[in-house]
Amino acid sequence: xxxKETVSPVQMSTLFFxxxxxxxxxxxxxxxxxxxxxxxxxSLLISSAFGFFALAxxxxxxNKYPGxxxxxxxxxxxxxxxxxxxxxxxILTMCHMASGIVLDMGLFLTTTMMKKTPIFxxxxxxxxxxxxxxxxxxxxxxxxxxNLILIMLFFVFIVLLLSIPNYHPDYILPxxxxxxxxxxxxxxxxxxxxxxxxxxxxxxxxxxxxxxxxKYSLNRWMYIALLLNTVILILSVICVIFVAGPVxxxxxxxxxxxxxxxxxxDIIQRIESVIGxxxxxxSYMKATVVLFVLNLTLNRLFALQNDRLLIFPLxxxxxxxxxxxxxxxxxxxxxxxxxxPLWIGAAGFVPLLLLTLIASCKQK
Amino acid sequence: MTSNNRxxxxxxxxxxxxxxxxxxxxxxxxxxxxxxxxxxxxxxFSHSHDIVxxxxxxxxxxxxxxxxxxxxxIVEEKEVLFLRSAFLDIVAQESEVFHTIEPENIVHFxxxxxxxxNRVSIVEALTxxxxxxxxxxxxxxxxxxxxxxxxxxxxxxxRAVNEPIxxxxxxxxxxxxxxxxxxxxxxxxxxLRNHLFKIEMFSTxxxxxxxxxxxxLEGAVNPETLKEFKKxxxxxxxxxxxxxxxxxxxxxxxTYSPFPQYRYTERPDTGIAAVLDGxxxxxxxxxxxxxxxxxxxxxxxxxxEDYYYRTVEATLLRQLRIIAFFMALTLxxxxxxxSTFHSELIPTVLLMAVLETREGIPFPALVEALLMEFFFxxxxxxxxxxxxxxxxxxxxVGALVIGQAAIQAKIASPIMIIIVALTGIASFSMPxxxxxxxxxxxxxxxxxxxxxxxxxxxxMGLLFIHLHLTSLRSLGQPYLAxxxxxxxxxxxxxxxxxxxxxxLRSPRNKHMHKQRKS
Amino acid sequence: MLIRLAIVILIIAVVLVFxxxxxxxxxxxxxxxxxxxxxxxxxxGLDYAAGKDWPDLHNVADFIFSAPAKMITTYFESxx
Numbered sequence: 001x002x003x004k005e006t007v008s009p010v011q012m013s014t015l016f017f018x019x020x021x022x023x024x025x026x027x028x029x030x031x032x033x034x035x036x037x038x039x040x041x042x043s044l045l046i047s048s049a050f051g052f053f054a055l056a057x058x059x060x061x062x063n064k065y066p067g068x069x070x071x072x073x074x075x076x077x078x079x080x081x082x083x084x085x086x087x088x089x090x091i092l093t094m095c096h097m098a099s100g101i102v103l104d105m106g107l108f109l110t111t112t113m114m115k116k117t118p119i120f121x122x123x124x125x126x127x128x129x130x131x132x133x134x135x136x137x138x139x140x141x142x143x144x145x146x147n148l149i150l151i152m153l154f155f156v157f158i159v160l161l162l163s164i165p166n167y168h169p170d171y172i173l174p175x176x177x178x179x180x181x182x183x184x185x186x187x188x189x190x191x192x193x194x195x196x197x198x199x200x201x202x203x204x205x206x207x208x209x210x211x212x213x214x215k216y217s218l219n220r221w222m223y224i225a226l227l228l229n230t231v232i233l234i235l236s237v238i239c240v241i242f243v244a245g246p247v248x249x250x251x252x253x254x255x256x257x258x259x260x261x262x263x264x265x266d267i268i269q270r271i272e273s274v275i276g277x278x279x280x281x282x283s284y285m286k287a288t289v290v291l292f293v294l295n296l297t298l299n300r301l302f303a304l305q306n307d308r309l310l311i312f313p314l315x316x317x318x319x320x321x322x323x324x325x326x327x328x329x330x331x332x333x334x335x336x337x338x339x340x341p342l343w344i345g346a347a348g349f350v351p352l353l354l355l356t357l358i359a360s361c362k363q364k
Numbered sequence: 365m366t367s368n369n370r371x372x373x374x375x376x377x378x379x380x381x382x383x384x385x386x387x388x389x390x391x392x393x394x395x396x397x398x399x400x401x402x403x404x405x406x407x408x409f410s411h412s413h414d415i416v417x418x419x420x421x422x423x424x425x426x427x428x429x430x431x432x433x434x435x436x437x438i439v440e441e442k443e444v445l446f447l448r449s450a451f452l453d454i455v456a457q458e459s460e461v462f463h464t465i466e467p468e469n470i471v472h473f474x475x476x477x478x479x480x481x482n483r484v485s486i487v488e489a490l491t492x493x494x495x496x497x498x499x500x501x502x503x504x505x506x507x508x509x510x511x512x513x514x515x516x517x518x519x520x521x522x523r524a525v526n527e528p529i530x531x532x533x534x535x536x537x538x539x540x541x542x543x544x545x546x547x548x549x550x551x552x553x554x555x556l557r558n559h560l561f562k563i564e565m566f567s568t569x570x571x572x573x574x575x576x577x578x579x580x581l582e583g584a585v586n587p588e589t590l591k592e593f594k595k596x597x598x599x600x601x602x603x604x605x606x607x608x609x610x611x612x613x614x615x616x617x618x619t620y621s622p623f624p625q626y627r628y629t630e631r632p633d634t635g636i637a638a639v640l641d642g643x644x645x646x647x648x649x650x651x652x653x654x655x656x657x658x659x660x661x662x663x664x665x666x667x668x669e670d671y672y673y674r675t676v677e678a679t680l681l682r683q684l685r686i687i688a689f690f691m692a693l694t695l696x697x698x699x700x701x702x703s704t705f706h707s708e709l710i711p712t713v714l715l716m717a718v719l720e721t722r723e724g725i726p727f728p729a730l731v732e733a734l735l736m737e738f739f740f741x742x743x744x745x746x747x748x749x750x751x752x753x754x755x756x757x758x759x760x761v762g763a764l765v766i767g768q769a770a771i772q773a774k775i776a777s778p779i780m781i782i783i784v785a786l787t788g789i790a791s792f793s794m795p796x797x798x799x800x801x802x803x804x805x806x807x808x809x810x811x812x813x814x815x816x817x818x819x820x821x822x823x824m825g826l827l828f829i830h831l832h833l834t835s836l837r838s839l840g841q842p843y844l845a846x847x848x849x850x851x852x853x854x855x856x857x858x859x860x861x862x863x864x865x866x867x868l869r870s871p872r873n874k875h876m877h878k879q880r881k882s
Numbered sequence: 883m884l885i886r887l888a889i890v891i892l893i894i895a896v897v898l899v900f901x902x903x904x905x906x907x908x909x910x911x912x913x914x915x916x917x918x919x920x921x922x923x924x925x926x927g928l929d930y931a932a933g934k935d936w937p938d939l940h941n942v943a944d945f946i947f948s949a950p951a952k953m954i955t956t957y958f959e960s961x962x
Contacts, residue, residue, distance in 0.1 A: 011849075035958075092942070114705060114818055120886075120930070121817070124893070125824050129831070136835040143848035144834040150850075185958035273709055273819060280823055302915050306908045312897045313919035320890075320926030324936075338951040339944075 005207065011142045012208040013221035016201055018149045019289050020051075020229040022282035023101055024194040025156060026255050026275065028233060029240045031337055034249025036186025038172055038241060041234045043186030048230040051195035054349060055226055057356040058198070059219050062205040064359055070202035071300040074351075077358050087301055089347035094294040095314075096343075097197065098287050099322035100336065102126050105283040106322070107329075108253060113276060123322050126284060131315040133288045134295060135308055138207055141292065145285050152278045153232075159255065159275060160239050162262045171245035172238065192341025198226070199348040203293045203300075253279070291315065392490050398429050398507035401490075405433060408494060415497070420447055428467055434502040440519035446482055446502050450513065453480045467508045474513060487512045495573070525551070528630040530797070536672040540630045545575060545649035551632040552579065556639060566597065568611075568648075570604025576611070576648040584642040592840050593644055593657065608653040611646055615657075617837045622805045624798035625838035627659040634668045658839035662846045662858040665689070667795040670861050678861035685793060686859075692790035692803045693829075696737065697814035697822050699783050700729045705818030721777045729780075730815030734808070736776050736784045739766065741804065744788070883933055890927040894920070 007015070029040070036043045065073040074083040105126065106119040133141060208218050240254040243261065251257045256279075259272040294314055299307045326332055395401055402417070409415040418432045432447055454465055454473050474486060487493045488511050493503045500518025525547070528540035541548040549563055563579040578597075580590060596615035605611060608628070616625045629635055630652055635645050638656040646655040665685045670678040702709055703718060710718065725732060743762040750758055767785075770776045787807070794800040806829060813821035836843040846854045856862035898920070905916060929936045 109820055114820065117817070120889070122820060125817070125820075129824055129827055132828070133831055136831060140831070140835045143842065143844070144830060146850055147830070147834075147844075147847055181958050185955070188954065188958065270709055273706065276819070277823055280820065281827070284827065298915065302911055304908070304912050304915065306904060306912055309901070309904050309908055309912050309916055310919055312901055313916060313923055316894065316897055316923035317919060317926060319893075320923060320930050324926055324929050338955045339947040342947050342951050342954065 005137055005139050006209040007139055007142050007207055009208050009218040009221050011146070012205070012218065013225035014146055014149070015138075015142050015204070015289065016198070016222055017225040017229050018145050018285050019201070020194045020198060020226070021232055022149070022152075022286040023104070023279065024229075024233060025236055026253055026279045026282060027104060028190060028193065029237045029254040030249065030252050031333075032186050032190055032237060032249075033241060033246065033254070035189055035337075036182045037246045037249065039183040040186055040237045040241065042183045043190055044230060044234050044237060046183070046187040047191040047195045048226070050191050050349075051198055051226055051230070052223070054196065054198050054352060055222060057352050058202045058205065059222060061202065061352075061356060061359055063219075067206050069204075069206050069296065069300055070355075071297055073359075074355060077355060077362070084301065086351050087297060090351070091294065091297060093344060093347040094200070094290055094297070095318055095321060096325070098130075098290040098294065098318040099325060100340075101283050101287040101290065102130075102318070103322040103326055103332070105280055107326075107332075108276070108279055112253075112256070113273075119326070120323050123319055126287070127315045127319040127322075129284065130288045130291055131311050134292045134311050134315075138204070138292065141288060145288075148281050148285060152281055155274050155278055156236070156255070159259045159262065159271070160236065162271075163239065163243055163258050166258075166261050167239070167242040168245070169242055171241050171243075188341050189337055192344055193336065194229075196341065196344045196349050199352050200290065200293045202352065203296050204289075291318065393488060394490055394493065394505065394510050394512055396508055396510050398431055398505055401505050402431060404490060422451065422465055424464060429507040431505045432502060433497055433505070434517065435497055435500070438500040438520055439502060439517045446484075446513075446515040446517075447504055449481050450484070450504070453478065467506060470506055471509050475511075482515050485514050487514045498573075522547075531629065531631055531634075531667070531795075533667075533669045533672070536668060537631070537633050539632060541632060541635075541647075541652040541654060543650050543652055545577060545647055548632070548647055548652070548654070549577060549579075552635055552639075552645075555632060555636045556581070561639065566600075568600045568605040569602035572604035572606065574605045574649055576600075576605065576646065578644055578646045579639060580644045581639045581642065584640060585644060586642060589658065589839055589841065590644065596839075605648055607651045608646060608648045608655045611648065612655055615839075617839065621832065621836055622802040623661070623833065623836060623843070624664075624796065624802065625657075625659055625836070625843070627656040627663060627796055628653045628798070629656065629668075630654070631668055637668065637671070658841050660838060660841065660845045661833060661843050662854075664794070664796045664799045665858070671864070675861055675863045682859070682861055685795070688790040688793045689799075689803070692787050692794075692800070693806060694810065694822065694826070695787050695790070696733045696783055696807060697810040697825070699779070700733055700811060701814040701818045701822050703729045704815065718777075718779055721779050724774045725777055726774070728815075730811065732776055732780050733784070733811055733815075736770070736780050737787075737807065737811070739770075740784050740788055883931065886933070887928075887931040890931045894924060894927060 032040045032043060061070075061073060065076070068076070071083060071087065074086065078086075102123050103119070106122040109122050110117065110119055133144070205218070236255065240248050240258055243258050244251075244254075248254050248257065253275075256272050256275050259275045260270070262271060291311070291314060295307070295311055298304070298310055298314075304310070325335075392404070395404075402419075405417065412435075414435055414437045416434055416436045420430045420432065422428050422430060430447060450470075451465060454469050455461070457473060457478050474484070487496060487503060493505075493512050493514065496514045497503050500516065500520075501514045502517050504513045504515075506512070522544045523542045525539050525542060527538050531540075532538075539551065541551060553561065553563075558581070560582040561579060562582055563577050565575060565577045568574050568576055578593070593615070597611075599614045600611055603610070603614065612624075612626050613619065618625065627638070629638075632654075635654045635656065639645055643656050643658065646657065647653075665682060670682060673681070703722070707715060722729075727735070743758075743766075747755065747758060747762075767781050771778055771781060791800045791803045794803070810822065810825045813825040815821075817824070833844050834842070834848050842848050845851075846858050857867060861867075901916075905913060908916070925936075
């Protein structure tokens with residue numbers, strides 16, 4: 001898990017894509033349509049602009065300090081104490097992120113499939129798996145996730161394809177019935193989840209192998225990954241709108257609802273469990289990356305030698321956190337939709353911007 | 365095997381550079397005096413009644429002595445008269461008449477490597493002489509000479525080359541390897557008549573002193589893998605090896621993984637196909653199994669027959685095996701999860717049928733499944749050891765009586781019996797037996813997980829297995845090689861079996877191509 | 883409550899046993915950070931076991947972010 005373990009640029013961008021799309025594709029469309037109604041896809045366009053901007057900052061900093069993670073070059077630029085100060089909110093954010101992702105998955109399972117089991121059981125199993133995956137290292141993670149995301153995307157496309165009989169393309173109009181405000185609200189929400197979370201990759205970029213022949217290949221692949229992610233999210237949002245219109249904003253897991261409505265020749269029915277499995281896999285992959293970055297941050301911050309030491313305690317912390325922060329459904333939804341974008345913007349996005357400014361000033 | 369005792373001793377001895385304690389007693393050179401040598405030999409071979417020591421005398425007045433020693437059980441009797449043929453050679457070369465042969469002639473002739481009618485080698489140390497005697501050589505000691513002559517006369521009954529027992533095919537060669545290492549290497553070399561096909565012999569340690577060999581095709585094999593393999597082979601230097609699987613256990617990456625990391629075959633054509641693909645094959649004398657390293661997950665689904673059939677049939681059969689793999693792993697778990705937790709997923713008509721048959725069963729699905737699987741495993745294990753006359757009776761008893769009786773006693777439902785039987789058949793359809801065993805092992809934890817947590821548990825179990833497979837390595841190469849670093853080009857031999865025109869022309873190994881080009 | 887406490891103790895014990903060789907190998911700094919993490923885990927675990935709502939991360943978040951978040955969302959939802 002030290003920086004000696006490398007993955008290729010394509011693998012790094014695949015990981016980026018998986019991270020952004022993995023759980024977003026199930027969780028985003030519902031609340032987003034709830035905020036922005038028919039203009040949800042516009043919200044995605046707006047917030048993806050922020051995503052590209054964040055990516056540009058990250059790649060700029062990475063090219064300036066090759067081989068160092070975010071914490072490493074922050075230490076170089078502003079000194080260790082300020083870095084420690086900046087990283088406290090970062091660490092808390094990442095804990096919350098990991099807990100939130102697994103909690104989302106646990107909530108999905110208890111509300112739709114297995115109502116009597118306590119959430120703790122699901123979260124405990126998931127975090128065990130996540131801890132072992134993080135232990136295996138980034139190279140194993142990337143290889144494993146590539147397989148999983150291909151299967152996932154395959155199923156999602158099948159669901160979207162089989163829903164074609166249920167589409168009403170006229171639901172997409174009117175585009176902005178209530179003006180620009182709802183669209184901006186949706187952009188605010190989707191900025192928080194998933195686009196601002198891309199700053200995590202500032203820690204992971206040094207793992208990509210430097211290809212001496214092609215200097216900018218990593219940059220190109222990362223942009224492609226982000227573009228693909230945006231396209232797929234917009235596609236799924238549009239399909240959900242086609243199926244149920246603005247009403248779909250009231251349903252939490254919209255792709256699940258879409259899958260429920262598929263009734264193809266009486267044989268292919270009730271395939272929503274496939275979407276359930278996709279959600280489990282996507283959340284698992286994203287939470288693993290978050291825990292990996294969390295572990296890496298602490299390792300770099302304290303310059304620890306044994307980089308696998310903290311994995312289990314961190315998994316414990318996030319496990320217990322995930323069952324403790326959940327007071328009620330409404331409170332959780334409120335945290336995710338209104339506080340989270342601000343939180344992650346302040347804790348992750350702003351420091352990234354600051355560092356980029358300092359780096360560009362230093363150059364001049 | 366008193367291996368527990370042995371390991372303690374070996375641990376102490378391993379650190380010292382001197383050879384094993386017993387041998388240091390006879391780490392002597394052969395003495396000039398034949399009587400001393402004879403005394404030594406009698407001490408060494410005391411209580412072994414199949415060692416034959418034949419003294420002879422030669423010279424004009426029969427004044428000189430010679431002693432011929434061999435182990436009668438491993439030597440062909442008519443070959444024993446080496447001394448006479450040696451003398452005939454000397455007569456032709458050195459002296460004129462038989463009875464004027466002096467020891468000096470013998471020494472002079474053999475030390476100058478004169479032309480002999482039998483292959484002979486000169487032995488200088490008593491240890492080597494004893495070793496050679498135990499390997500089927502006839503060793504002849506001469507008075508007044510501190511060396512000895514050794515002639516190879518090894519001959520023990522071995523199996524003839526027959527139809528392979530575990531891998532019969534309909535179309536394709538029908539010969540299999542036997543326990544004789546030399547014969548096996550001969551079968552392989554006949555198929556690959558290339559000087560780049562290297563075969564290196566090594567001898568393993570312990571009390572067995574078995575000869576083993578490994579082969580590879582220079583230019584096709586990955587040099588890194590070969591280096592890693594040779595490094596790991598050091599572990600076999602002081603352990604007794606009875607079968608190729610001993611070597612497998614000593615050099616594999618992960619001892620506790622249920623998945624095998626090397627393949628086995630009894631067929632020379634499979635061995636040669638593997639060598640052409642850049643693999644290393646290992647053979648041990650006394651065992652017909654050829655071990656192919658490294659063994660990657662994707663290759664466990666291939667049989668040699670795939671390449672003798674045409675592409676469409678071969679592709680379909682391969683898909684069948686992949687489906688059988690998933691079935692054998694997850695079918696009981698899926699049934700348990702669906703019937704206990706997610707009954708809404710089963711189509712209504714089928715659900716009615718299932719519910720009808722499950723009526724009156726006192727156990728939950730998980731317990732029923734575990735019970736039936738356990739019976740099936742017991743049957744299988746018993747069936748291996750039954751002598752042939754009793755075997756067919758037990759299969760009738762097992763299949764019909766127990767299955768039917770269990771249903772009628774309402775211990776199990778017909779659906780469960782079908783699922784257990786299907787799973788068993790699917791796990792037998794794996795070309796490599798060790799992979800079938802892995803599936804048997806993994807099925808039980810998956811059943812327990814899906815019985816307690818339903819679909820989520822099954823998914824967690826599968827993800828755990830996937831994680832394990834992805835982090836597993838075989839001789840340093842990632843186990844899920846064509847799937848995990850996804851190489852689409854190489855999938856042409858995994859998902860489908862591409863036509864031979866595509867398969868054979870494009871390089872399967874970058875190394876071979878690079879070398880051939882230069 | 884007791885079942886939860888038992889599970890929490892069991893899980894923490896398993897993790898400690900699992901990490902014991904790693905812990906022994908690491909230096910002082912590593913052990914300090916490990917100790918802090920385990921303490922945090924124990925606190926949260928007891929919070930879960932007790933069932934009561936002890937001060938937590940979301941309280942911190944609420945404290946810092948409630949007001950600005952409220953402002954932003956009302957801005958978005960007004961005039962709609």
